[in-house]
Amino acid sequence: MIAKERSPGDHGLAVAFDGIVKRFGPVEVLHGVSFALEPGRVYGLLGENGAGKSTLMKILAGYEQPSEGRVLVGGEPVAFAGSRDAEKRGIVLIHQEFNLAEDLSIAGNIFLGHERRSGWFLDEAMMRREAAAALQQVGLERVPDTPVRQLIVAEKQLVEIAKALSRKARLLIMDEPTATLTPSEVSRLFSLIERMRADGVTVVYISHKLDEVERITDEVIVMRDGKLVGRAPTASLSRHDMATMMVGREIADLFPVKEAFDAAAPPALAVENFSVPGWAQDISFAVRPGEILGFAGLVGAGRTELFEGILGLRPGGGAVSLSGRLVTLRSLGEATRQGLSYLSEDRKGKGLHVDFPLAPNLTLMALEQYARPWLDHGAERKALARAVDEFGIRTGSLSVKAAALSGGNQQKLALAKVLHPKPRVVVLDEPTRGVDVGAKREIYFLIQRLARQGLAVVVISSELIELIGLAHRVAVMRGGRLVATVAGDELTEEIMIAHATGSRHVAA
Amino acid sequence: MSQPETAAAQAADARRAEAGPSFADRLASFGPVIGLVLLCAAGAGLNSDFATMDNALNVLTRTAFIGIIAVGMCFVIILGGIDLSVGSMAALIAGCVIMFINWAAGAVGSPLLAVMLGAGLAILLGGAFGLIHGVLIAKGRIEPFIVTLGTLGIYRAYLTYFADGGALTLENNLADLYAPAYYGSLLGVPVPVIAFLVVALIGAAILNKTAFGRHVQAIGSNEMVARYAAVDVERVKILTYMLLGICVGIATLFYVPRLGSASPTTGLLWELEAIAAVIVGGAALKGGQGSIIGTVVGAILLSVISNILNLTSLISVYLNAAVQGFVIITVAFLQKGRR
Numbered sequence: 097m098i099a100k101e102r103s104p105g106d107h108g109l110a111v112a113f114d115g116i117v118k119r120f121g122p123v124e125v126l127h128g129v130s131f132a133l134e135p136g137r138v139y140g141l142l143g144e145n146g147a148g149k150s151t152l153m154k155i156l157a158g159y160e161q162p163s164e165g166r167v168l169v170g171g172e173p174v175a176f177a178g179s180r181d182a183e184k185r186g187i188v189l190i191h192q193e194f195n196l197a198e199d200l201s202i203a204g205n206i207f208l209g210h211e212r213r214s215g216w217f218l219d220e221a222m223m224r225r226e227a228a229a230a231l232q233q234v235g236l237e238r239v240p241d242t243p244v245r246q247l248i249v250a251e252k253q254l255v256e257i258a259k260a261l262s263r264k265a266r267l268l269i270m271d272e273p274t275a276t277l278t279p280s281e282v283s284r285l286f287s288l289i290e291r292m293r294a295d296g297v298t299v300v301y302i303s304h305k306l307d308e309v310e311r312i313t314d315e316v317i318v319m320r321d322g323k324l325v326g327r328a329p330t331a332s333l334s335r336h337d338m339a340t341m342m343v344g345r346e347i348a349d350l351f352p353v354k355e356a357f358d359a360a361a362p363p364a365l366a367v368e369n370f371s372v373p374g375w376a377q378d379i380s381f382a383v384r385p386g387e388i389l390g391f392a393g394l395v396g397a398g399r400t401e402l403f404e405g406i407l408g409l410r411p412g413g414g415a416v417s418l419s420g421r422l423v424t425l426r427s428l429g430e431a432t433r434q435g436l437s438y439l440s441e442d443r444k445g446k447g448l449h450v451d452f453p454l455a456p457n458l459t460l461m462a463l464e465q466y467a468r469p470w471l472d473h474g475a476e477r478k479a480l481a482r483a484v485d486e487f488g489i490r491t492g493s494l495s496v497k498a499a500a501l502s503g504g505n506q507q508k509l510a511l512a513k514v515l516h517p518k519p520r521v522v523v524l525d526e527p528t529r530g531v532d533v534g535a536k537r538e539i540y541f542l543i544q545r546l547a548r549q550g551l552a553v554v555v556i557s558s559e560l561i562e563l564i565g566l567a568h569r570v571a572v573m574r575g576g577r578l579v580a581t582v583a584g585d586e587l588t589e590e591i592m593i594a595h596a597t598g599s600r601h602v603a604a
Numbered sequence: 605m606s607q608p609e610t611a612a613a614q615a616a617d618a619r620r621a622e623a624g625p626s627f628a629d630r631l632a633s634f635g636p637v638i639g640l641v642l643l644c645a646a647g648a649g650l651n652s653d654f655a656t657m658d659n660a661l662n663v664l665t666r667t668a669f670i671g672i673i674a675v676g677m678c679f680v681i682i683l684g685g686i687d688l689s690v691g692s693m694a695a696l697i698a699g700c701v702i703m704f705i706n707w708a709a710g711a712v713g714s715p716l717l718a719v720m721l722g723a724g725l726a727i728l729l730g731g732a733f734g735l736i737h738g739v740l741i742a743k744g745r746i747e748p749f750i751v752t753l754g755t756l757g758i759y760r761a762y763l764t765y766f767a768d769g770g771a772l773t774l775e776n777n778l779a780d781l782y783a784p785a786y787y788g789s790l791l792g793v794p795v796p797v798i799a800f801l802v803v804a805l806i807g808a809a810i811l812n813k814t815a816f817g818r819h820v821q822a823i824g825s826n827e828m829v830a831r832y833a834a835v836d837v838e839r840v841k842i843l844t845y846m847l848l849g850i851c852v853g854i855a856t857l858f859y860v861p862r863l864g865s866a867s868p869t870t871g872l873l874w875e876l877e878a879i880a881a882v883i884v885g886g887a888a889l890k891g892g893q894g895s896i897i898g899t900v901v902g903a904i905l906l907s908v909i910s911n912i913l914n915l916t917s918l919i920s921v922y923l924n925a926a927v928q929g930f931v932i933i934t935v936a937f938l939q940k941g942r943r
Contacts, residue, residue: 409832432834446832449825451892460822460833463815470813513833 109186109266109298110135110170111156117164118151125151127322128165133267136296138289140303140313140330142342144533148322149302153269156300157189158182180209186266190256190273196244203227203240206259230258234288250281257288267298274308278394279597286312304559306335307593320344321532335589339561343533350537351565352544357386362420364552365436365521370414372398372405376576379414383521383552388543390567391556392592398576399556400441403523407431407438419520432461437519439510441526441556443503447510450499454491455480457498457509462517483512488538504535511542522546523554528562540566560589572596635938636885636901639931643908651915661794663911664904668796669694669855670874671903674881675807676851678899681882682811683844684824684891685748687737690852691874692759697729697856698866699763702772709778719782726857727850733759734849738842756875764868771867779864786861796858800900803854808896810847820844824891880928881906884935906931 112132118125126148133139143149154160156167158176166173169185176182179189196205203220206227212219227240236254244252253273260268274282289299289312303309309316310330317327318341326341339347363382370379375398383389391399405412408425416423418434425431428438440446448457455476459466466472466479480494487508491501498506507527514522527543528536543566547553557563563570569583572595580595647654673690680687701722708718733755740751766772774782788795811817819840822830831837860866885902887894909931910924919927 427836428832428834429836438832440832442828445826446828449822449829451825452822456818456822460818460830460835463818467815470809471815471818517834 111187111267111298112168112171113152113156113165114168115165116152116155116162116167118148118155118160119163124163125322126155126162129319129322129324130165131317131324131327133298133300135266135298136293137314138293138299138301138312140301140309140316141319142303142306142309142316142338143319144342147319147342149319150271152319153189153271153300153302156182156267157187157269159189183263183265186264187269188260188263188265188267189269190253190260190271192271194252194256196252196255198245199243201241201243202231202238202247202255202258205244205255206230206240206262208259210263226262227258230262231255233261234258235284250277250284253277253281253285254288265297267300268292269300269302271302272304273301274303274305282308306338307589309338310335318342345533347561347565350533350540352541354388354566354568355386355544355548357384357547357568359384361385363417364419365554366415366417366420367406368415368417370402370406370412370416372401372410372412372576374576375401376405376412376573379573379578381571381578381581383554385520385550385552386547387569388547388553388555388567390563390570391554391573392558392560392563392570393573393596395558397573397596399573400525402573403438403525403554403556407436407523409438432517432519435518435520437461437514437517437522439514439522439524439527441529443506443510443530448498448506448513450506451497453495453497454484454489454501454509455494458483458513458516461513479516483509483516487512487542502532502535504531504538507531507535507539508542511539515546519551521552521554523556525556526558527555528557528559536562560592563592564588574598635935636898636905639935640901640905640908643905643912647908647912647915650912650918654912654915659911659915661792661797663907664797664800665794666911667903667907668794668800669859670877670881670907671800671900672803672851672855672858673848673874673878674885674899674903675803675896676848677878678807678882678885678887678894678896679811679820679844680748680848681879681887681889682824682891682894683820683841684827685741685841685844686879686889687748687752687845687848688875689733689737689752689756689759690848690878691871691876692756692763693730693733693849693852694856694859694871694874695866695868696759696763697726697733697853698860698870699766699772700729701726701856701860702774702864702866703766705778705782706775709775715778715781719778722782722860723785723857726860727853730849730851730853730856731846732849733852734846735842737849738845741845742838742841760868763866763870767867769868771865774860774864779861782861782864784861785858799854799858803851804896804900807851811896816840816843821892824893826892877906877928878903880932884932886939888939 110133113129116126116129129152141149151160155162158179158181168174174185197208200208203223207223212222224240231238231240234254234257236251236258238247238251244255247255273285277285292299301309301313313330315327316330316333316338318325318338320342325344343350361384364385366382368380371377379402381389393399401410404410406416406425408427408431416425418436423434425434425436444450458480459476466475477494483489484491484494489501489505489508489512491505498509501509511527524543528539531539543553543555555563555567564587569581570587570592571578572580572582572592574596579598582591653659677687677690704725705718705722708721709715712718737751737755740746741748785795790798811820819830819835822833822835823837823840827837881903882894882899883889883902884905885895885898885900887898906928909927913919913921913924913927
């Protein structure tokens with residue numbers, strides 16, 4: 097339908113970056129990136145968090161402007177003042193978090209900002225017709241009048257793509273499109289991408305999931321620390337090659353050597369038949385002092401929700417024992433007092449007060465130690481100085497706000513904070529999200545040191561490499577159930593993915 | 605799911621925070637003090653009666669009621685909440701206290717005891733009203749704006765009902781007995797001013813030197829982070845609204861002897877003056893930031909403005925509220941840059 101309006105020649109779009117530099121204030125995040133994209137190919141753009149790939153794509157899609165360098169579209173330099181300019185040239189970015197107005201209908205969203213009019217009024221009938229055609233093209237069987245609020249995540253993803261197609265996208269950028277999709281939805285998305293490629297559309301596919309990159313892309317482009325570090329045809333690379341290029345060193349160097357723990361010791365945390373309504377059913381596991389237990393699973397498998405239930409942050413039920421004693425944890429406060437601590441996956445939203453200085457962040461969970469009854473600011477400062485040493489938090493001054501720290505150092509501060517009440521068990525939810533490779537390595541060694549000191553550690557992570565490198569055992573959850581616990585030789589990406597998705601063919 | 609913050613946002617944050625307290629920040633934190641000094645200088649230049657001890661004590665006495673309430677309001681605003689009902693609450697408390705004292709003087713036999721019990725009742729009622737607000741907001745999860753908008757109407761309507769549309773008046777002998785609480789002074793300083801000072805000092809100590817104060821700031825700055833740091837958010841919220849209620853009770857107990865009566869116009873628009881004092885004092889209405897000293901200065905600044913208008917003929921007294929309004933908007937505009 098939409099394809100018909102174009103002549104076959106102008107489907108894809110050739111794009112080139114020429115020495116792109118991007119600075120935010122004094123911080124340079126892109127240091128002269130140059131490469132070209134040919135029309136009608138699917139590119140995998142790889143890189144760790146903070147490598148600069150999202151910033152580069154925002155420049156291409158007009159959301160940001162380069163500080164230096166040029167973007168060339170079809171050979172001619174362009175300067176997009178906003179995303180509308182880029183859309184006019186057929187460049188559309190689908191954000192990781194969808195830009196959909198939840199209360200509007202599918203059609204309303206598809207034409208948001210590009211409404212069809214007849215005279216002074218909206219031409220609803222025409223928009224509905226065109227939206228229906230776009231939905232058919234992406235394979236979404238929904239009435240265009242359906243409010244977006246009623247759609248599941250995968251359907252919203254398809255609406256975003258339909259929206260992009262209706263803007264006559266000739267270059268489509270997808271940022272982590274499968275983060276919330278099930279395997280069958282992923283397959284559907286991939287066949288859609290293949291059809292777009294056949295139509296001549298250029299696709300830039302940003303993902304952490306190397307198996308997907310291997311399946312769908314023609315060529316892989318790798319960025320690290322704001323620079324292009326390599327590109328190669330996908331067929332010529334193994335997943336291990338891709339990971340090594342992203343990280344910039346052998347994966348094995350990232351992790352400390354695993355240390356043995358006393359497997360006969362009584363568990364520090366034992367959970368039996370725990371359920372969180374709507375999220376987790378009948379989960380049992382135990383973790384011993386000195387042990388690092390990983391939790392793997394797809395987004396939505398219920399890992400975070402399970403632990404929020406155990407910690408008293410959401411309603412749930414089951415038997416929880418700490419060091420052999422049955423406890424009832426009705427609130428996070430009780431959990432903390434009983435020696436169970438939790439680091440949230442959402443550092444900015446739930447982890448740190450970024451507007452506060454460092455010391456109040458560090459001591460917030462153990463403030464009663466400093467109130468006798470008046471708060472002892474001197475003791476808080478001393479505690480901060482100790483934590484900065486112990487956790488390797490790099491900061492210019494001890495009196496800056498937490499927002500002044502880099503992502504990795506913020507994360508170390510957040511770790512220091514949840515460990516400040518001296519727990520016996522700590523649950524770390526995505527402990528290295530949004531930090532650079534160097535800080536990741538430091539955090540891994542830190543976790544290892546904590547375990548060696550006798551702390552029982554639970555690590556929830558979406559990065560399988562991390563769990564393989566760090567954990568003694570990994571529990572895999574799928575659809576709210578604990579489907580397997582793997583250890584030793586079974587600790588491989590293939591086996592964990594197979595358990596997490598429940599589909600053996602992925603592992604092949 | 606939550607995407608790690610983009611490099612852009614991170615860099616922007618770093619830029620803002622790296623500088624630490626910038627010149628503009630420091631200027632803004634002294635802004636209210638500088639404003640007050642300039643205003644006083646202007647007042648002294650315009651009218652020779654302004655810079656006298658009598659006038660200063662007069663201004664401070666008039667500030668005391670709003671000031672005491674503003675100290676409590678400061679906590680609520682730092683918490684990220686609001687209380688629109690304080691004026692009506694003060695009126696209802698005043699009415700209840702007057703009815704109680706009139707009744708108790710006969711019932712307990714000792715007029716002095718009746719007055720003292722009445723003063724205690726003011727604080728008790730304030731705490732109870734605050735508790736109701738806190739429970740509705742924290743446990744009932746209703747917006748503070750809505751809860752206190754509702755009670756704003758409820759409290760004043762009940763006072764009007766009790767007063768039968770007129771005024772509730774303290775019996776003469778009892779009013780004389782109660783009078784020193786407003787008209788009395790200690791070492792030349794009027795009692796309400798002393799009360800204001802004591803409340804402000806205790807408030808500052810609670811805010812800056814207790815775990816509770818830190819928790820209030822933590823919740824106002826980011827409630828989710830506070831919740832995930834095992835702060836008992838509900839309890840802190842309830843206590844904060846109770847603290848404001850108690851401040852209203854204290855303010856009322858010193859206000860009752862001033863006129864010895866309560867009418868439907870008692871405490872009218874006090875909520876706006878108290879909120880204005882907190883904001884002029886540098887607090888952010890979105891929560892997380894604010895100081896007791898700033899609030900005290902803000903409250904004094906607002907009453908100095910009306911005092912100057914009263915003493916000079918530069919601007920009509922009728923425009924008092926307008927001038928205060930301009931000041932509030934100007935202050936908010938000046939503060940805009942630093943958040």
